Each structure stands twice: as C-alpha cells, then as structure tokens.
Amino acid sequence: MDIANLLSFGLNTLLPILAGVLLISIPLMISVAYLTLAERKVIAAMQLRKGPNIVGPFGLFQPFADAIKMITKETIVPSGANRLLFMLAPMMTFILAMVAWAVIPVGLDFNGNPLVLADINLGILYLFAVSSLGVYGIIVAGWASNSTYAFLGALRSAAQMVSYEVSIGFIIVTVVLLNGSMNLTDIVNAQKDYWNALLLFPMFILFFISALAETNRSPFDLPEGESEIVAGYFVEYSSMSFGLFFLGEYANMILMSAMTVLLFLGGWLPPLDIAAFHAIPALIWFLFKVAMVLFCFLWVRATMPRYRYDQLMRLGWKVFLPLSLAMVVLTAAYVVYGR
Amino acid sequence: MVEFLFYIFAGLMVLSAIVVVTARNPVHSVLWLIVAFLNASGVFMLAGAEFLALILAIVYVGAVAVLFLFVVMMLDVDFEQLRGNFKKNLPAGVALGILLMVELVMLSLSWRVVPAVTTASSSDTGVTNTEALGRVLYTDYIVAFQGAGLVLLVAMIGAIVLTLRKRDGVRKQNIGVQVGRKISETLEIRSVKSGEGIS
Numbered sequence: 224m225d226i227a228n229l230l231s232f233g234l235n236t237l238l239p240i241l242a243g244v245l246l247i248s249i250p251l252m253i254s255v256a257y258l259t260l261a262e263r264k265v266i267a268a269m270q271l272r273k274g275p276n277i278v279g280p281f282g283l284f285q286p287f288a289d290a291i292k293m294i295t296k297e298t299i300v301p302s303g304a305n306r307l308l309f310m311l312a313p314m315m316t317f318i319l320a321m322v323a324w325a326v327i328p329v330g331l332d333f334n335g336n337p338l339v340l341a342d343i344n345l346g347i348l349y350l351f352a353v354s355s356l357g358v359y360g361i362i363v364a365g366w367a368s369n370s371t372y373a374f375l376g377a378l379r380s381a382a383q384m385v386s387y388e389v390s391i392g393f394i395i396v397t398v399v400l401l402n403g404s405m406n407l408t409d410i411v412n413a414q415k416d417y418w419n420a421l422l423l424f425p426m427f428i429l430f431f432i433s434a435l436a437e438t439n440r441s442p443f444d445l446p447e448g449e450s451e452i453v454a455g456y457f458v459e460y461s462s463m464s465f466g467l468f469f470l471g472e473y474a475n476m477i478l479m480s481a482m483t484v485l486l487f488l489g490g491w492l493p494p495l496d497i498a499a500f501h502a503i504p505a506l507i508w509f510l511f512k513v514a515m516v517l518f519c520f521l522w523v524r525a526t527m528p529r530y531r532y533d534q535l536m537r538l539g540w541k542v543f544l545p546l547s548l549a550m551v552v553l554t555a556a557y558v559v560y561g562r
Numbered sequence: 563m564v565e566f567l568f569y570i571f572a573g574l575m576v577l578s579a580i581v582v583v584t585a586r587n588p589v590h591s592v593l594w595l596i597v598a599f600l601n602a603s604g605v606f607m608l609a610g611a612e613f614l615a616l617i618l619a620i621v622y623v624g625a626v627a628v629l630f631l632f633v634v635m636m637l638d639v640d641f642e643q644l645r646g647n648f649k650k651n652l653p654a655g656v657a658l659g660i661l662l663m664v665e666l667v668m669l670s671l672s673w674r675v676v677p678a679v680t681t682a683s684s685s686d687t688g689v690t691n692t693e694a695l696g697r698v699l700y701t702d703y704i705v706a707f708q709g710a711g712l713v714l715l716v717a718m719i720g721a722i723v724l725t726l727r728k729r730d731g732v733r734k735q736n737i738g739v740q741v742g743r744k745i746s747e748t749l750e751i752r753s754v755k756s757g758e759g760i761s
Contacts, residue, residue, distance in 0.1 A: 344691070345691075345692065348617075348620070351616075352619040358628055359596070362628070362632070363593070374635075388624065392620075534735070
C-alpha cells in the first residue's frame with residue numbers, strides 16, 4: 224500500500240467512522256452529565272425539595288462543577304491493591320458502556336436510512352454480549368481493591384447481573400422470534416403496526432425491571448447498599464476513577480433505556496401513523512421515548528425501597544425466568560401456528 | 563488486512579493461553595482466559611461466523627468465566643503447597659501432554675475437507691449465518707442437538723440434587739401468605755383508657 228492509497232483509505236473509511244464515533248460519544252457524555260442533574264432534580268421534586276439550584280440558572284451548570292471537583296481530587300490507590308486491575312476496572316466499565324452504542328440506531332437520516340454507526344445483522348446479540356461483559360468492571364474492581372466491603376459488593380453484583388441476564392436473554396429471544404430478525408433496524412420496522420410493548424406486554428414490564436437489576440439501579444442497588452456495605456464495589460475509589468464508574472453507570476442506564484425503546488416502544492416510529500406525528504423528526508421521537516423511560520428509572524428510585532438479597536434472587540430465578548421461558552414457547556407457537 | 567488481523571488475534575490467543583497456565587495468581591489466570599476467549603471470538607468473526615463469535619462472547623465470557631472468577635476469588639488456595647506436588651505429578655502430566663499432542667497431529671494429518679466446503683462462504687447463498695446454522699441444527703443434526711440438550715439437563719438436575727439439602731429451623735419467607743393476609747387478622751384497634759394500659 225503506497226502513501227496515496229493509505230491516504231484515501233484514511234479519508235474514505237476511517238474518517239467517517241471517527242466522525243460517527245465523536246457524534247455518538249460527545250452527545251452521550253453530555254446526556255450523562257445532565258442525567259445526573261435530572262436525577263437530583265426529579266428526586267428533589269418528588270421529595271418536595273428544590274434540588275441543585277445554586278450553580279448557574281436553575282442549577283444547570285451543576286454537572287460541570289461536579290466534573291471539575293471530581294477531576295481535581297487526588298487518586299488514591301489503597302495499599303495491597305492490585306494497581307493495574309484497580310485502574311483498569313473503571314475503564315472497562317466506562318468503555319463497555321460506550322462501545323455498545325455503535326449498533327444503536329437513533330433515528331433516520333434525510334434519505335430514510337437508519338442513523339447508526341454499524342448496521343450489523345446481529346445487532347441485538349452484540350448488545351447482549353457487551354452488556355454481559357459489564358459485570359467484569361464491577362467484579363474486578365471489588366477484587367482489586369483488597370477490601371472486604373468492596374469484595375462483598377462485587378460478589379453480590381456478579382450474582383445479580385448473571386441472574387437477570389438469563390431472563391433478559393429470553394425476553395430478547397421472544398422479541399427476535401416475533402419480529403424475525405436480529406437487526407435492530409428491522410426490529411423497529413417490524414413494529415410499524417403494533418409496538419412490541421402491546422403484543423408482548425408482560426415481557427415489556429419484565430424487561431424494564433430486569434434492566435433496573437442489570438444496571439444496579441434501585442430497588443436492586445444491593446451492590447452499593449450504602450446502609451450495609453458502605454458503597455459496595457467502588458468504596459475504595461476516589462477522584463476520576465470513581466467518576467468513570469459513575470459515568471459508566473449512567474451511560475448504561477441510557478443504553479438500557481434505548482434498548483427498551485428499540486425492542487418494545489417502536490424505536491423512532493411515532494405512536495400513531497398520522498401525518499402530524501410524522502412531521503416530527505425520527506431522532507426527536509427516539510430521544511423523547513428514551514427520556515420517558517429514563518424518567519421511569521428515576522421515578523422508581525424515588526419511590527421503591529431496596530430489595531433484600533434473597534428476595535432479589537427469588538424474583539430473578541423463580542418468577543422472571545419461568546415467565547420469560549413460558550413466553551418464549553408461547554411466542555414460538557404463535558409465530559408458527561398463529562399467523 | 564484480514565490475514566494481518568488473524569495473526570494478531572491468533573497470536574494474542576496463544577500468548578494469553580500460555581499465561582493462563584503459567585500465571586501464579588489464579589485470578590490472573592481466569593482474567594487471561596477471558597482475553598483468550600475474546601480473541602477466539604475475534605477469529606470466529608474473521609472466519610465469517612459472526613453468530614458463533616457473539617455466542618462465544620455471551621456464553622463463555624459473559625457467564626462461564628464470571629462463575630469461574632466468582633469461585634476462584636472465594637477459594638483460598640495455597641499455591642506453594644500445590645506446587646510441591648509438581649515433581650510427583652510430572653510424569654503423568656508429560657504422558658498426558660504427549661498423548662494429546664499425538665492425537666492432534668494424527669487428526670491434522672487425517673483431516674479431509676470436502677472441496678466444496680473450502681470455497682463456500684455464507685455470503686454465497688444469501689442466507690444469513692444464524693439461519694444457516696439453525697437449518698442445519700434442526701434438520702440434519704436434530705438427534706445430536708437434542709441429545710446434547712438432554713446431557714445438559716441431566717447435568718443441571720445433578721447439580722441441583724448435589725446441592726439441595728433440607729435444613730431444619732430455617733425460617734423461609736412465604737410471599738403468598740404475606741400478601742394474602744388481611745388487616746383484620748393482623749391489626750386490632752382498641753381504645754385505651756388513660757393510666758390503665760392493655761391487659
């Protein structure tokens with residue numbers, strides 16, 4: 224390969240990909256920053272408080288103040304910790320939360336093609352694979368910290384995430400069976416008449432609850448469990464290494480909301496097939512739906528008490544798994560005989 | 563480009579597999595095993611078997627290795643003591659290694675690939691990878707496939723039987739009973755006169 228070839232390869236192939244990556248990751252980072260503010264504001268409103276309102280108008284600059292505070296603090300590595308793994312764990316969490324966005328179609332461009340970095344055949348499988356890797360950031364963090372509390376938190380979360388992944392997997396199988404494709408764009412297009420949330424209604428609720436467990440959000444935030452194991456797996460982390468866990472958790476929340484929207488709420492499709500709704504761009508619909516699901520995440524956090532550990536396991540294995548398994552059989556029967 | 567990537571994935575896979583068996587810390591071993599799995603997934607991807615690649619990542623990296631890690635982290639294995647037996651077990655290990663090596667060599671010498679297979683690729687037929695795999699599994703190899711499922715079921719039941727034990731004196735939560743309770747069964751409102759209390 225000579226220089227000219229290399230240059231054209233770079234310009235034609237790498238540059239659009241790089242631009243796409245930046246176009247996804249920068250808005251995502253801003254969304255994460257404002258999701259933290261939204262969480263504090265929503266919970267404050269539900270508890271009749273004001274929430275952050277000092278930094279900037281309505282507290283809008285609070286996320287930046289938090290970020291600056293986080294960056295300027297000292298990074299502490301506990302003695303006896305495994306240095307390399309200790310620093311690697313938050314990076315893994317954060318990178319995996321970002322990498323998954325490569326296959327999420329966020330809307331349509333002007334020609335009606337999906338707006339997505341990589342429109343691969345097995346998009347949903349890729350998402351599932353990446354989200355199942357997310358547990359490593361937590362378990363490695365807990366082990367590398369050389370601390371009992373962190374280790375307990377890591378073990379809890381490993382068990383929790385593996386349990387709920389099983390039912391998430393079966394729920395995804397029902398969606399794939401019904402829509403006949405693993406490509407996320409096809410799944411959305413197959414929901415043109417009826418959203419999957421209507422056809423697979425119980426699965427929609429199950430998926431949302433499993434998403435709460437998968438992202439370690441309340442009421443399933445046992446890995447953190449402030450009242451019993453201080454802060455779980457990231458108790459030893461400070462400064463930006465803690466910040467990366469924080470960013471990763473919120474990016475994962477947005478990711479799971481986007482997955483819920485794509486799989487069950489018709490992605491970027493408007494709720495009714497009328498012209499007035501089609502006038503609103505697809506991207507806006509998608510973002511609106513994601514914001515709605517995210518609001519539910521925050522709403523649940525403000526209203527639900529934390530589950531006990533054995534209740535959490537019981538719910539995952541004895542309730543969700545049989546239900547989703549039964550639904551797989553039902554959906555398969557419907558696809559074969561019902562149409 | 564594909565060849566270059568293959569050598570990167572394959573080289574990293576072999577290297578990390580070597581580290582798996584030589585690492586002193588068992589947790590490091592498992593982590594390197596995960597790296598090896600991921601590289602194997604990359605090799606599958608290059609071969610055009612993207613379904614297998616992702617399933618490998620989901621099943622082995624996402625579930626099996628997590629449980630490995632889970633167990634290994636909890637175990638308190640004294641590796642110096644294990645190493646003490648190294649010399650004693652060396653002959654058996656060497657014999658097993660040679661046996662496996664001979665098997666591998668024999669297999670690679672006698673392995674014949676049908677010419678049609680070497681030139682076929684999934685993109686020729688217009689059938690996606692997943693669909694092709696499903697067609698083969700549920701038609702030609704249905705007996706072997708269901709047999710494998712049966713073996714897994716037996717293994718699962720075996721694991722449950724081995725670990726299930728009945729303990730006395732354990733208070734278990736019965737959610738049905740809790741939810742089915744009525745206010746009249748649990749609450750009683752009495753008006754208490756001042757200074758008398760409830761008998």
